[in-house]
Amino acid sequence: MGASTKRAVSGGLSEAQGVSEDSLRLYRTMLLIRHFEESVRRLAAAGETPGLVHLCSGQEATNVGVVLALAEGDYIASHHRGHGHCIAKGTPIDLLLAEILGKAPGICGGRSGSMHVVDLPRRNLGTNGIVGGGIPLAAGAALAARARGTGEVAVCFFGDGALNQGLLHECMNMAAIWSLPVIFVCENNGYGEFTAMEDVTAGPSINARGEVFGIPSVTVDGMNVRAVRAATLDALARARAGQGPSFLVCNTWRYGGHHAGDKQDYKDDEETKRWQALDPLITFAKTLVAEKRATEDELALIEEEVARQVKEAVAFARAAPQPALETLELHVHG
Template structure:
């Protein structure tokens, strides 16, 4: 899954640079461990609500690459008929309440879904994904407070990549500990190495099980890094080259590959086969999207009234 997300994002970057993607796109290359390490433990009917850097969440929750690629390219065959673009992708079948162009905008969606699940007694849970920049939005404490009071089955997952757009987190965020954002509401809060999919997986399973058995919300602070800029065209002049190199040395994909080989879980040949299969799938998704037609006015009318 991490390879699928990485290859997908690399193709989106290339297509964006080629002028085939309408508007800006925000890529999650480098953050695959938080995407895969959480969504892999969800049921299909569990909910997620994402943010503007959400392609990885969509894929990890079950989105089909060719339909997702078509949506990002604004094609009729995409998940939302080519009308949503990258930042408003909605996938009802897989419980994906949407990527979101509003900073922190997915948090109340996830909290609301968790309230619904609790009221209906379905044992579903919801996951709210947001970046470190969203921690300074007022809806974070509001939703955490309600989730704690009502013991909602929701997991708050902060993907702390160190930057809010072009500004370092420490320059705009007060307080010595970001974990205190959850701790002040007595929400179990854990700081996780977001570049290690096994660490993310272990922490998330505990949070998921707590939510599933009625134990209320959890807060995971996953420290990670985006290898690209805020958007695909960002030159990243605000980043230290040395810091970027150190973070790239912690790339979650080769890190897991080394573990699988050392533990004799997968041979180099098996890993190469996986990579070749993923590359073929993503290339097919690109070709499907390119060959798909753009939406027409009648399509919009059908979607509105159909």
């Protein structure tokens, strides 16, 4: 199976479906994620982040294209490369960064860090340290929505590494037999840890993993925020109409390797250059200018504003205190 960027789904569907797109919001959110992640990378290099952090620079279009298409009440479950999902779902970046640094005002009180951010008030079932761990959580939230008849949809994000977890296949099967309102989103960045997806993944295509359960499965250009958004809106429409799950395979790229500090000796430079030419921010900025939705100067102003926000978040998180010792044993049980 190749990790090529097939453009099976074109952009612009959103407008056709009567859902207005706030292009600048898409752009701003992607930019916020990129600046945030680059700051985390610097903090990690300086030894300020406890544990491992996994950055999603390069994958902003899949994060934002999916999450900004959702309603506030819809659920997401994320994975270990999940800062972008949290930001897109609305977790304030200062509280998120404080959490990543394990500080008291962190969104989880400094006990969860990068890989275990749970923000249930924003319907985020959490980033997850177990590969594929978020998949049943999202499917279960969809089961709850179905049982209640309240109409929410749940999205589970996972990487190509999770394609080979049995959990995914169990949950796809159950989502299909029960027509659950869940969207399976594979962010295929070509590598599971340091191993190329092709080397460990059998079968004719990634889509086939969903098709075998009768789940509508599409390959999406994961570097194109509009393509991701359009595919998500299709899947949401199906889910809300009671037509069950969908599977989106978003081909994308992780700039920073597996974890912050990964030297990425396993990638070849040509491959990296090819993907960098598809950078979701650069290409979308060009589109916005070409469509006269913004001038280059206006986009530069947005970037200035975003950079300032992230700088403030970094200052806040670095200055924040460690959690008090008295909190260690809180919230094990109710």
